[in-house]
Every structure is written in structure tokens, then in C-alpha cells.
Amino acid sequence: MSIAYNLITKCPETGARLGVLKTAHGSVQTPAFMPVATQGSVKTITSPELEQMQTGMILGNCYHLYLRPGVEIIARSGGLHKFINWRNGIITDSGGFQIFSLGGMRKIDDNGVTFTSHIDGSAHYLTPERVTRVQNMLGADIAMVLDHCPAYPSSYEEVLRAVERTTRWAWRCRQAHLRTDQAQFAVIQGGVYADLRLRSAKDLMAMDFHGYAVGGLSVGEPKDLMYEALDTLGPILPEHKPRYLMGVGSPDALLEGVKRGIDIFDCVLPTRIARNGRVMTADGYLTIRNAVYAADLSPLDERCACPVCRGYSRAYIRHLLNAGEISGMRLTTYHNLFYLAALMEEIRQAIARGDFGRYYREKSPILKKYYGGVV
């Protein structure tokens, strides 16, 4: 057995779902947000801190780990969990998104992708089989298929070709997947074209994956188009399998995703903006480097229960960031991840109470106001 998803309850008014995703490395209460450990580390943060925030699952990037430090050393150490000292769940993405967004001199054909490393310019050739093999070696709880993620905007014809290729590659990944203790999720493409989304989903569902991710969104399209795509998919995805929206971590979009039946999310947003001094609060984004906070002795967020907000002032955190102190980035990162963990907990409690519809109507305009207009 690889994973098991138990659907606990559904919102009577919306598509929101409360569930538990069980893995060989503990259980994740869903809906959940997963911090991103791009290179095998959630930037500035360590495992005990993630556990303090009840983080059940993180995302590792296959593309990055494949290039550096390399898969062999991770496999030899006993797998990614052991290598990075993390005992809860891990998903590894396939690297598809990174190959299409980071790799230089990319050449794609139906068999696979040739690209050059963004680190040292070395040439690499990845096929669906090889990507699956690499993820088998990394040994995360959930592996992703190699997909073709077109940029936004792309023409209908381009997206159609990406959908068809994603389907063919998904089947090859499915055949190449050898570990019975590792789940494998497919990635639904289709851009903002409803019929292509449906086609991609149906093609992939026919192959009976352990779960389904929605890819190719949050790549620059207006948020409303992302929500439309989720509206299209919500009713047809299998009820008893987990649903994963890739690359989404903005508070407003998390709420909208949950409303449309998404169970798990990942995004570098909370950690990346934190390192630049931007934090999420009950009153929206706060850019802590601004001079206005130089003598502000209040916490980042008065209403936040995290140890950063209980122990440190805006003035101190601003000082640390301005003085180039790494601890400043630690504190803002911790806070942002805690903020999202607390938001997801609030959402789960609303679904559990059977009250998500009302919660959504109250919370959605607030989050849209504070987080809707910006990425």
C-alpha cells in the first residue's frame, strides 16, 4: 500500500472536502498547504520547526535534486526522508515545470526533453521513464508524472498538443513506476480551455492513478480563469482520491481552491516573499523593510499565535533584515508558513463544523481584498 485517502466529510453547499491522506510517513489532515523544499530544505527552516507547525507533507523538486546533489547519494543514504531528516510525508514533483521554466536550450520531442542545467550548463536528457526511475530512487511518498506544462498564454493548438503529450507521458510513467510503497499522481493540463481540461482529466482518470494534480495553472493567468478551470474539474474528479493544485499558496487562492474541492496545495510564495521581507497578516501583506516599521514595537500580526509574533517586534525583524542577518529571514519565513498553516486549520474546522459555506462567504471578500490583486 502506498497512500490512502479517507474523505471524512463534504461541505453541503460547496465542493470543499475534509479528509485524511495517510502515507507511510504519517497522516496529513486535508485540505493542507505543503511548504516547498526545492533543494531538499524548506529555505531557512528545519524539520523540527515544520513539525511545530503540524506540517504533514512537504514538496521536493526532482529537477533540482537530480542536478544537485544527484539522486545516487540520496538513494544511498536511504532515500529523501532520511537524507533531509524529515519523517513526515513528501511529494516529489517530476521536474516538468522546472524543465520548461528554468532549463536553457530546451529541446522537446515525444520521447522526452533535452535541456541544459541552470547550474553548470551540462546537458541532460529526461524521459518519462527516467523521471519515474529518479523519483522511485528518491522514495518520496508521492511521485508525480512528467507532464508538459505550456506557458500562459498559449494557443488552443499548443495546449492541445501539451495535453496529448502529457497523456502519453503519463501512461509511460505509469508503466515505469515500480515501487508499490510509493503513490503516483497524474498532472491534468489543458490551460484555461474547459474542453481540454476535461479531456486531460478523463484521459488520465482512465489510467487509475493514486491521485490527480491540476497543473498549468498559477502560471500568470488571471485568477478567475484558474477558478473556472477548477470549477470545470471539480465535479468529475474521483471522489475518493486526493486532488492537488500545484503552485498555489496565496491565501485567497487557497480558499477558492478548497471551495472547489482541492485537498493539497504547494507554493514557494510564502517562503520566497518572506526572505524579501514580506509577510502575510490578518490585515494583508506587510513589507517589513519599510521605514515606517523602524520604531514599531508591535508584532508582525497582532492576531497571530506563532512564536515569532509572541516574541519579536516589527522593529527588531526590520533591523535584522536591514542588517543582513539571516535570523530575520528565518523569522519572516516561520511566520508566513505558520500563517498559512493556521488558515488551513481554520478552513478544516469550518468544514468539520459543516459551516464552510458561511465561513467562505465571510472570509472570501477579506482575502480577495488583501491578497486578490497581487501575486
Place this chain on the structure above:
Amino acid sequence: MSIAYNLITKCPETGARLGVLKTAHGSVQTPAFMPVATQGSVKTITSPELEQMQTGMILGNCYHLYLRPGVEIIARSGGLHKFINWRNGIITDSGGFQIFSLGGMRKIDDNGVTFTSHIDGSAHYLTPERVTRVQNMLGADIAMVLDHCPAYPSSYEEVLRAVERTTRWAWRCRQAHLRTDQAQFAVIQGGVYADLRLRSAKDLMAMDFHGYAVGGLSVGEPKDLMYEALDTLGPILPEHKPRYLMGVGSPDALLEGVKRGIDIFDCVLPTRIARNGRVMTADGYLTIRNAVYAADLSPLDERCACPVCRGYSRAYIRHLLNAGEISGMRLTTYHNLFYLAALMEEIRQAIARGDFGRYYREKSPILKKYYGGVV
């Protein structure tokens, strides 16, 4: 009452002392090493981690905090402890060393020092009175007097002038010191000239400070000359007051300092080298970025009990550092501070057992071999 030093026992063979330094913010078992929080943060590390390592006292830099974020905001937040969220002991240095080593366009006269900020080139004038006032406002448990720290090498005449100025300034600092809940330590100068060391110590002891620091060492002189200076001072310093050797954090020098009666030490060495990927181990320094560790799944130090050595491999930490991951610097920093904390604990236990003489004879050649030749 500001602080109290209780001498628990002395080594029957050497000058080593076991004691407890009590402050308004807890007690420090001595001999102890104090991590340096230059700008109000022990670089990459937070307070709970320092507490995990039983850190009883840290050092803050008056010069840095005065320039950025400024003393007023720290005072207004309730003092340095509150501002940086640290509940154990703090010493602030006077900035003397930084003024002489960092400040540009320095002009020194008997009244004080004019210097330009290394941050923005702004001009500043600090006198003994002003430095004392700044430290009163910071509110550390122990404040240091403004001293004149000459470079190494300096002529006898130069060092003599520095000693005389240090004495005059110490007296003015003593007069200006207003807080009864804050201790004040003098800084003994004299370079490597035994008669000047004795003169400086006697001058300052006549003013009855709460404790005595040995400054102007570990500034480039051969280690043997540093030990000679400590040999000179050991017998004459008051037995029931704490003795602080400034700027020393190399394992071999810590042991030699303890042997000569030093109670507390500070140095940026363990944290600075850690960020460059250099760690202290039972087998000496290890430069973890070296290619030889790329596939090394053993911990930084097999014999170390710290969470870093219990959870992470050399290969992973090397990967983090090479990939520019901040967590790598966190792990090496934590390990180095833990290594020194464990060394000091081992030393304290040897003194407590009445066994320090034997311990010293066994340990000293090993530490000299591994750490004696390098800074």
C-alpha cells in the same frame, strides 16, 4: 545588586576556577563560552536554540547596535533582552575594539574618539561617558568600559599610552555608570608587555570594578605570548570577581585560558567559520564544502551528541552549503556552538571532580595539534 560571582572550587594544580556568575537574567556556570550576537542576533541562530545548548550569556556589540538600529528604539522596547527576545545573560562590549578595527577616518584624543560609520560613512563622536550611557540604555547585565585597544604589533611606548588612556577612560566610565542593576567590567590592556599588563590591571583593580576583562589579546600575536600575558595576570586578579578573556574561541585557547583562571570567553570564530562551511570536531577542523564529503553519509562528528550530528550527514550539509541554502549555515553554526558548549561542560566537570590537571595534560596536546596552528 547587579551580578554576583561565586567561586565554587579551584583546581589544586592549575589556575582553573569553577564558579557561578549570577545575573538578573539567570546564572552562568563558569568557565563558559559566550556566543556573539553582534547586531542583536547570534548569526543564523535563535534564542530557543541557544537555550537548548544551555547558553547562559551572549555578547552584544555596542558599536553595531548604536549605529543600527540605534539605542533609542532598543531602550524604548524595554532594553536589549526584550528587543532581541533573550531571557538569559547579556554582556555588551564598549565598541572600543570595533572603533579601532572597523571605523574609518578615526581620530582619537584624550576626550574620546571620532569615527565614521562603516555602514553609511556618517560621523560619530564617542566618549567614555557616552559609551557608558549607551550601555546603560541597552541594559545588558554587564557593560564594558571604553578601552583603547592598540593593534599588534605596537611599540612599548604606544602600548603604554594605550594603557594610560584606558585607565583614565575606565575611571570616567566608572563615574558615568548610573545603573545599579548593571555590572561594569574594566578592560586590562598592556599588549604582550608583562609590566604594562600588571600596571593596567593594578590601575583598574584600584577602581573596584565588578569584574575584569583581558583585552588586546587574540589580535594577531602568537598564542604563546597570549598565554604569557594570562600567566602574568592570573595570580594578581581578585579571586572573587569574574575574569573575561575577550575575543577567544579556539578550543585550544579556551582550555589554556581556563588553566590560567579565565571564567568567560567570547568570540565570533565558531559562528563565522561555520557560515563558511568549517566545523569543529573531535578530530579537528573539517571543511565540509570539500568534494571529499560529497558522498559521505557520516555525521559532522561521530562523537558529537548534537541534533545536527544525530540527524544529518556530511553529504547533506555539504549539499545545502553548495546550493546556497541558509539551512546549511544554520546546521554548521549550531554544531560549532554545541561543540564549544560541550567542551566547556567537559572542562567544568573536570574542575568539579578536582581532576582538571590530569584532564589538561591529556587534552591540551590534542587540542593544540588540531587547533593550535590555525586561527
